[in-house]
Amino acid sequence: MKEITVKRLKEMMDKGEDFQLxxxxxxxxxxMSNLGGKLIPLGxxxxxxxxxxxxxxxxxxCRSGKxxxxxxxxxxxxFGFTNLYNLQGGILAWAEEIDPTIQVY
Structure with missing residues (x-):
């Protein structure tokens, strides 16, 4: 499974790269807190x-990446998707490394 760090995601956002979250x-x-992505619950x-x-x-x-x-x-x-990247550490990592003001639980 391909993964991406929160720092790389922030860079993609800042550069206005074409991707879906x-x-x-x-x-x-x-x-409670989100990164502006499309909400599709796991279920x-x-x-x-x-x-x-x-x-x-x-x-x-998600919250932690699981x-x-x-x-x-x-x-x-x-469905054979080949373009998916898991955000390492999820929103917890985002709060820790990028935006400490985001509400976590």
Missing amino acids: IDVREDFEYE GILIEAEQIAKDKPVVVH RSAAAISQLEQQ
């Missing part, structure tokens, strides 16, 4: 797979 946490988690990731780009990099994240890794595994196995 998917958040696989639950609604209440997203409302619905296969049903909503058509909303995920196949023609550009897609960074998938659910996003599960989502990527499912998408790669079921």
